[in-house]
Every structure is written in structure tokens, then in C-alpha cells.
Amino acid sequence: MALRNILKIGDPQLRKKSRPVTEFNERLHTLIDDMIETLVDANGLGIAAPQVGVLRRVVIVVNNDGEYLELVNPVIAAKSQETVGAYEGCLSVPDERGYVERPQKVIVKAQDRNGNAVTYNLEDMAARAACHETDHLDGTLFVDLTDQLFTEEQLEEMLSEENED
Numbered sequence: 001m002a003l004r005n006i007l008k009i010g011d012p013q014l015r016k017k018s019r020p021v022t023e024f025n026e027r028l029h030t031l032i033d034d035m036i037e038t039l040v041d042a043n044g045l046g047i048a049a050p051q052v053g054v055l056r057r058v059v060i061v062v063n064n065d066g067e068y069l070e071l072v073n074p075v076i077a078a079k080s081q082e083t084v085g086a087y088e089g090c091l092s093v094p095d096e097r098g099y100v101e102r103p104q105k106v107i108v109k110a111q112d113r114n115g116n117a118v119t120y121n122l123e124d125m126a127a128r129a130a131c132h133e134t135d136h137l138d139g140t141l142f143v144d145l146t147d148q149l150f151t152e153e154q155l156e157e158m159l160s161e162e163n164e165d
């Protein structure tokens with residue numbers, strides 16, 4: 001296993017559409033293991049293969065129990081009508097956050113590292129992460145879905161002012 005370099009916003013690779021995985025081989029397993037190691041090291045909630053420069057449809061999402069879900073060729077098969085807004089961040093957009101509405105619940109259909117079909121019902125933070133990461137596979141970043149970006153400092157200030165009201 002090895003840590004991979006996380007590409008930052010402005011890198012054209014992040015804007016490309018990733019291709020489906022067709023071979024569930026050792027190379028894929030190494031990619032998945034490396035993505036998990038990189039995600040743990042960065043203390044994130046999700047990562048997509050294009051973020052490490054591999055244009056393949058593979059994402060890792062941390063579920064609400066802290067488990068690392070390996071999603072190959074993931075599809076958001078269903079979304080709740082109910083949405084939740086939150087200040088979202090991204091490992092490729094360091095130190096900035098933006099308000100994004102996401103479905104409160106999603107059903108994700110994907111394959112595991114061996115090509116077996118898997119289905120996950122995800123809620124709240126995990127649902128948000130699944131949507132955010134699958135967006136990466138089509139070159140979409142959360143900055144496209146929000147009006148304004150805030151630094152962590154600005155957010156802390158805003159939220160503490162809100163609490164004073």
C-alpha cells in the first residue's frame with residue numbers, strides 16, 4: 001500500500017469524466033487499498049479515483065459507522081425528496097467550504113472489488129459523501145453547486161455569530 005498524491009482544484013484531471021471499471025484485477029485492488037490509505041491519512045469522509053489521478057469509476061465512502069465502503073462503478077439509484085444543507089468540503093479544495101443541499105437518504109448500487117453487486121442505503125453524512133464522490137466521477141466539484149466559498153475561519157466566525165442571536 002502507498003499514499004497517493006491528492007490533486008487540487010485547477011488540475012484538469014479533476015474535470016474529466018472517469019471510465020467504468022471492467023477488470024477486477026490486482027491493479028484495481030492496489031488502487032482501492034491506496035485510496036483508503038490516502039483517505040485515512042487525510043482524515044476525510046470520501047475520496048474518488050480521479051482525485052488521485054486515475055480516471056476510473058471508483059470511490060471510497062465512509063459510512064456513519066466509520067466503515068470504508070468500496071464502491072466500484074457506483075450509481076445513485078434513488079434519492080429521498082428530503083434534502084439537508086451543510087457546509088461541505090473536499091480534499092481537492094483545501095481549507096474552503098460551501099453550502100450544498102444534498103438528499104438526506106440515498107440508495108447506492110455499485111460493485112465491490114471483485115465485481116459482485118452491492119447495494120447500500122446511506123443517510124446524512126454518508127449520503128452526502130456518496131453524492132459528492134460520485135459527482136467527482138463526472139468532473140463535478142462541490143464548488144459548482146454552491147454560490148460562495150468560505151474559509152474555515154470565516155465559517156467559524158459566521159456560526160459563532162449565529163449562535164449569539
Ligand code: ZN
Binds near residue numbers: 091
Ligand atoms: Zn471531493
